[in-house]
Amino acid sequence: MAILERIHLTIIRAVDQHGSLTAAADHLNLTQPALSHCIRKLEDQLGVSVWHREGRNLRLTQAGEWLLAVANRLLPQFTHAEERLQQFAQGERGHLRIGMECHPCYQWLLKIVAPYFDAWPKVDVDVRQKFQFGGIGALFGHEIDMLVTPDPLFKTGLCFEPVFDYEQVLVVGPQHRLRCAEFVEPQQIADETLITYPVPTDRLDIYSQFLIPAGISPRHHKPIETTDIMLQMVAHGRGVAALPRWMVEEYGAKFGVSPVRLGRDGIAKQIFLGYREADADIDYLRAFVDLARAYRVSEGQAR
Amino acid sequence: MAILERIHLTIIRAVDQHGSLTAAADHLNLTQPALSHCIRKLEDQLGVSVWHREGRNLRLTQAGEWLLAVANRLLPQFTHAEERLQQFAQGERGHLRIGMECHPCYQWLLKIVAPYFDAWPKVDVDVRQKFQFGGIGALFGHEIDMLVTPDPLFKTGLCFEPVFDYEQVLVVGPQHRLRCAEFVEPQQIADETLITYPVPTDRLDIYSQFLIPAGISPRHHKPIETTDIMLQMVAHGRGVAALPRWMVEEYGAKFGVSPVRLGRDGIAKQIFLGYREADADIDYLRAFVDLARAYRVSEGQAR
DNA sequence: ATCGAATAATGAATTAATATCATTTTTTTT
DNA sequence: AAAAAAAATGATATTAATTCATTATTCGAT
Numbered sequence: 001m002a003i004l005e006r007i008h009l010t011i012i013r014a015v016d017q018h019g020s021l022t023a024a025a026d027h028l029n030l031t032q033p034a035l036s037h038c039i040r041k042l043e044d045q046l047g048v049s050v051w052h053r054e055g056r057n058l059r060l061t062q063a064g065e066w067l068l069a070v071a072n073r074l075l076p077q078f079t080h081a082e083e084r085l086q087q088f089a090q091g092e093r094g095h096l097r098i099g100m101e102c103h104p105c106y107q108w109l110l111k112i113v114a115p116y117f118d119a120w121p122k123v124d125v126d127v128r129q130k131f132q133f134g135g136i137g138a139l140f141g142h143e144i145d146m147l148v149t150p151d152p153l154f155k156t157g158l159c160f161e162p163v164f165d166y167e168q169v170l171v172v173g174p175q176h177r178l179r180c181a182e183f184v185e186p187q188q189i190a191d192e193t194l195i196t197y198p199v200p201t202d203r204l205d206i207y208s209q210f211l212i213p214a215g216i217s218p219r220h221h222k223p224i225e226t227t228d229i230m231l232q233m234v235a236h237g238r239g240v241a242a243l244p245r246w247m248v249e250e251y252g253a254k255f256g257v258s259p260v261r262l263g264r265d266g267i268a269k270q271i272f273l274g275y276r277e278a279d280a281d282i283d284y285l286r287a288f289v290d291l292a293r294a295y296r297v298s299e300g301q302a303r
Numbered sequence: 304m305a306i307l308e309r310i311h312l313t314i315i316r317a318v319d320q321h322g323s324l325t326a327a328a329d330h331l332n333l334t335q336p337a338l339s340h341c342i343r344k345l346e347d348q349l350g351v352s353v354w355h356r357e358g359r360n361l362r363l364t365q366a367g368e369w370l371l372a373v374a375n376r377l378l379p380q381f382t383h384a385e386e387r388l389q390q391f392a393q394g395e396r397g398h399l400r401i402g403m404e405c406h407p408c409y410q411w412l413l414k415i416v417a418p419y420f421d422a423w424p425k426v427d428v429d430v431r432q433k434f435q436f437g438g439i440g441a442l443f444g445h446e447i448d449m450l451v452t453p454d455p456l457f458k459t460g461l462c463f464e465p466v467f468d469y470e471q472v473l474v475v476g477p478q479h480r481l482r483c484a485e486f487v488e489p490q491q492i493a494d495e496t497l498i499t500y501p502v503p504t505d506r507l508d509i510y511s512q513f514l515i516p517a518g519i520s521p522r523h524h525k526p527i528e529t530t531d532i533m534l535q536m537v538a539h540g541r542g543v544a545a546l547p548r549w550m551v552e553e554y555g556a557k558f559g560v561s562p563v564r565l566g567r568d569g570i571a572k573q574i575f576l577g578y579r580e581a582d583a584d585i586d587y588l589r590a591f592v593d594l595a596r597a598y599r600v601s602e603g604q605a606r
Numbered sequence: 607a608t609c610g611a612a613t614a615a616t617g618a619a620t621t622a623a624t625a626t627c628a629t630t631t632t633t634t635t636t
Numbered sequence: 637a638a639a640a641a642a643a644a645t646g647a648t649a650t651t652a653a654t655t656c657a658t659t660a661t662t663c664g665a666t
Contacts, residue, residue, distance in 0.1 A: 001332075004385050006308055022613060029304070034654050036615060041653095046385065047392035055662045056613040063391040069581065070384050073445075074377060081373045082307050082349065088366040089350035133443060133460030140436060140443035142376075153456070157436030278372065325642060337625050339644060358633045359642040607666100614661080621654070631644070636637100 003045045006078060009071035011035050012050060015058065016068055077142050093122040094284040099144035100127065101135045101151070103197045104244045105271055107227070107251075108164050109148055112292050119291070123284045139274060145285060147274040160274040163292040166244040168205050168267040169259040171252065173237045183261035186214035193239030195230050198223035205269060206242035210262050231255045244269070306348045309381060312374035314338050315353060318361065319371055380445050396425040397587040402447035403430065404438040404454070406500045407547045408574055410530070411467050412451055415595050422594070426587045438577075448582060449591065455575040462583060466595040467574040469547040471508050472562040474555065476540045486564035489517035496542030498533050501526035508572065509545040513565050534558045547572070 014024035015035075025032045043049055050067060051058035060068060080095070087094050100106055113125060131138040135147045139158060152160035170189070172178050178188065194206070201207040201221075211217060222239060224230045228251075230241050235255040248259040273292055279285050317327035318338075328335045346352055353370060354361035363371060383398070390396050403409055409432075416428060434441040438450045442461060455463035473492070475481050481491065497509070504510040504524075514520060525542060527533045531554075533544050538558040551562040576595055582588050 002309055002313065002381070004309075004381055004388075006305055010305065020613065031655055032614070033616080033656080037653075040615085046388045048388050053614075057662090058614085061391075063388055066387065066391070067384070070380070074380060077373070077377060078305070078307055081370070084369065085307075085349045085351050085366055088364075088369075134458045136439075136456075136458060137443050137460050140440050153439075155437040155439060156434070157440050323642065334626060335643070336627080336645080340624075343644085356643075360633095361643085609666085610664090612661100612663080614659100616659075617657095619654105619656080621652105623650105623652070623654105625648100625650070627646105627648080629645080629647100631642100633640100633642080635640075 003042065006075070007038060008042050009067070009075055011039060012064065012067050013071040013075060015051075016060070020057065073141065080142065091122075092120065092284060094120070094282070095124045095126070096146065096285060096288060097126045097128060097144040099131060099135050099138050099147045100129050101147065101149040102271075103199075103227070104166070104247065104269075105148040105150070107244075107247055108271055112288070112295060115295075116288055116291055120284050120287060135274075139276060145275060145279060145282075146288065149272055149274060150269060152272040152274060157277050158274055159277050159280060160272045161289060161293065162270045163273045163289075163296050164271040165296075166246055166269055166271075168242055168262060168269050169245045169248060170206075170262055171231070171234050171241045171243050171248050171257050172260055173234050173240075174256040174258070175237055176240070176258075178240075178260050179258050181260050183264055183266070185263065186211050186216040189218055189240060190216050192218050193220040193222055194218035195222045195224050195233055195239045195241040197230075198225060204242070205267055206262065209267050227251065231257055306345065309378070310341060311345050312370070312378055314342060315367065315370050316374040316378060318354075319363070323360065376444065383445065394425075395423065395587060397423070397585070398427045398429070399449060399587060399591060400429045400431060400447040402434060402438050402441050402450045403432050404450065404452040405574075406502075406530070407469070407550065407572075408451040408453070410547075410550055411574055415591070415598060418598075419591055419594055423587050423590060442577060442579060448578060448585075448588060450577040452575055452577060453572060455577060460580050461577055462580050463575045463577040464592060464596065465573045466576045466592075466599050468599075469549055469572055469574075471545055471565060471570040471572050472548045472551060473509075473565055474534070474537050474544045474546050474551050474560050475563055476537050476543075477559040477561070478540055479543070479561075481543075481563050482561050484563050486567055486569070488566065489514050489519040492521055492543060493519050495521050496523040496525055497521035498525045498527050498536055498542045498544040500533075501528060507545070508570055509565065512570050530554065534560055 010028065011024060014028055015021060018024045018027055021035050022032045025035050028035070039050055048063040049061050050064040052061055083095050098109065100109065109127065116123075116125070128138070128144055131143065133141065135144075135149050136153050136158075138144045139147050152162075154160060170178070170184055178184055181188075189211075196204050196206070220239070222233075224233065227243070227247070230243075231252055232255065233239055234241050234257050242262070243259075245259050248257060252259075273289055275285060275289070313331065314327060317331055318324060321327045321330055324338050325335045328338050331338070342353055351366040352364050353367040355364055386398055390398070401412065403412065412430065419426075419428070431441075431447055434446065436444065438447075438452050439456050439461075441447045442450050455465075457463060473481070473487055481487055484491075492514075499507050499509070523542070525536075527536065530546070530550070533546075534555055535558065536542055537544050537560050545565070548562050551560060555562075576592055578588060578592070
């Protein structure tokens with residue numbers, strides 16, 4: 001009845017990773033003929049080839065490509081299932097895979113993770129940042145257990161809770177003419193070099209909520225990976241940036257940069273924590289959410 | 304290395320479905336001791352029990368419950384993978400699992416499916432309507448291959464294409480005072496019995512886009528499953544309903560009901576077809592999208 | 607061109623895993 | 637108390653998987 005087994009997926013992925021049956025066999029602690037026989041049997045039963053045999057190397061067929069995709073999707077779920085089951089035996093031990101979709105989230109996460117490590121010493125925390133199908137897809141696909149994101153999706157099966165409110169502000173250097181302004185209008189940065197994280201502009205609030213509605217673009221746009229370099233550049237008058245106010249106050253003091261409100265009303269933002277409803281009663285996951293919420297009350301809020 | 308296998312998941316699910324090891328063994332064409340040994344070995348290796356042994360019957364432990372959830376998620380993917388692989392061997396044969404999230408979608412689907420059956424006689428079409436994690440979740444989770452929905456989600460890994468535009472209108476009976484009105488205002492149905500499909504009100508456009516903004520509720524609200532009964536009731540003056548204009552024109556003629564525009568500008572709606580980007584080159588899936596799009600040009604549009 | 611190294615396929619033999627059979631234990635029902 | 641139902645257990649049998657030894661290709665270097 002059942003034809004396709006975990007071992008087949010394992011082999012296909014190992015061959016893809018290591019290039020040959022022989023190499024794959026080494027990594028799996030099996031012999032090359034074992035893998036050969038195993039896949040051959042699968043091919044006979046299903047009536048499809050997994051690889052084109054071209055001389056002494058293997059190239060995936062269309063069916064093989066597809067199987068590889070299945071393998072990449074299912075195998076991590078098997079290993080995670082095994083881990084999770086062993087956790088049931090070992091008490092509060094666990095594995096929390098956190099995904100992130102925005103840069104400010106990362107800074108926030110660092111603050112939460114420190115007390116969490118103390119409270120749950122046996123929980124293994126992974127932080128992941130790139131997802132083939134987006135953060136939501138990663139949650140649904142069981143690649144991660146928790147998502148930190150500014151874009152919640154209130155749909156069946158997922159829970160999102162706001163855990164951090166902040167104001168997105170413009171950051172300007174110590175010599176900047178806007179340094180003491182109460183707020184800026186879009187046209188006031190039409191001549192500036194705008195420094196942002198390397199993200200599509202439609203995912204940057206300063207564009208979608210501030211510049212684009214006013215039909216303005218900055219003179220230059222410079223993408224920078226790291227917050228520190230970004231602040232350095234702003235401090236030296238190389239441009240202006242948009243960051244959360246708390247981040248400017250906290251990290252920006254030593255750079256001598258100042259926050260300025262974006263527009264009369266400012267840009268209000270929230271970060272959300274999302275997880276699968278089904279996981280709501282996993283103790284160490286619940287604890288993370290609680291910690292985040294407690295932190296919100298004690299320290300959070302736009303300041 | 305690998306402990307958890309497909310067979311374990313199969314057994315756990317079968318026991319859950321059939322109530323006992325013995326019954327499960329019968330259905331799997333194995334003996335009761337086979338299953339017993341198999342799960343026992345798993346339990347030894349992982350250090351957790353799958354079931355509480357209470358006398359002669361089994362009750363899932365917490366770990367077991369969790370394993371069952373894994374089984375229900377992964378096993379369909381195995382069977383679907385096998386089917387799909389055999390399709391690679393058998394040409395244009397295939398399996399298209401279509402999910403739907405709205406009632407008008409269903410009427411539309413009926414029109415598309417007829418020519419599709421003719422063009423792809425070997426493709427097996429399934430239509431599913433209930434999803435634990437919503438339609439998007441079902442797409443991400445590989446429960447379905449295509450989603451018909453009024454709420455697209457433009458995210459990585461998914462493609463959504465509009466395939467049908469229509470106007471949502473009020474349907475009134477032959478004696479109704481609004482029968483010849485050019486359009487209605489919200490307050491004009493404050494005294495009516497409103498008949499809708501049995502869906503939360505925030506998912507009904509007549510509420511979210513028409514009544515709620517005006518702060519109006521109808522005197523009564525009656526949920527009805529089927530379009531025919533709904534139209535019957537409207538025809539006999541038992542209330543008014545909200546349906547797509549094309550549906551009123553097509554199915555409503557024999558009932559003598561009339562469409563009336565909702566508000567001065569009407570309520571414009573679109574239905575979208577969503578699928579996984581990775582599946583975009585599956586011929587029989589592509590063909591469905593193409594057919595839907597072709598139909599849109601030739602017959603669709605709000606009329 | 608030829609040799610040698612690398613790699614996959616093959617077939618037989620071996621080993622290991624799995625399933626069965628026969629039986630026991632426990633619990634529930636009558 | 638006996639019978640029936642169900643799971644567990646242990647030994648045996650069966651089946652499946654793995655290895656070993658070998659062959660067949662192919663690719664690269666000389």
